[in-house]
Amino acid sequence: SQTIHQWPATLVQPVGSPLSLECTVEGTSNPNLYWYRQAAGRGLQLLFYSVGIGQISSEVPQNLSASRPQDRQFILSSKKLLLSDSGFYLCAWTRQQNYEQYFGPGTRLTVT
């Protein structure tokens, strides 16, 4: 069966500090991978998606970036965090683009 991992679970970072969140998927190959952010009490906002190694599409311009160095690894980064980057960051995978998505447990980020 497939599983998706994210870490860390929670993170408190000062404004201006760098960020690296990691997501890995097990039990499948060549998944489509996604990064979402959810602000408190709001819906999910798609940040990035990837259909393969090194292929990243950005949905929302901001100070975040994503990379996919391996087939089942997806990394979300920032060089300098802003207060507005606080939120619940969720990684998701899907087998093919019209199939259902499965989410990791998420990282709750607070920028202070």
Next chain:
Amino acid sequence: RKEVEQDPGPFNVPEGATVAFNCTYSNSASQSFFWYRQDCRKEPKLLMSVYSSGNEDGRFTAQLNRASQYISLLIRDSKLSDSATYLCVVKSWQGKSTFGDGTTLTVKP
């Protein structure tokens, strides 16, 4: 206008009640439809896919109306454990998912 709209609620219902949620979408070319459930401070979990012919999974029934561009979720015989936020998801033919902001359900004893 949002691409996917849901009544945020909250819906407060007694145990055993039947409750229905609707979700409207603006892109007539949307291909796939889903309902997710999200508990407080947890990740969304797939509840069910929504098929053109309608589908049922136990106490849950999902329906799609392409002509009117809405999907619905019906929960029968509500349980306390059904309390959660229900997210409507619409996927375009390119595979992009758009999430509604969710409908909050509280089932009370």
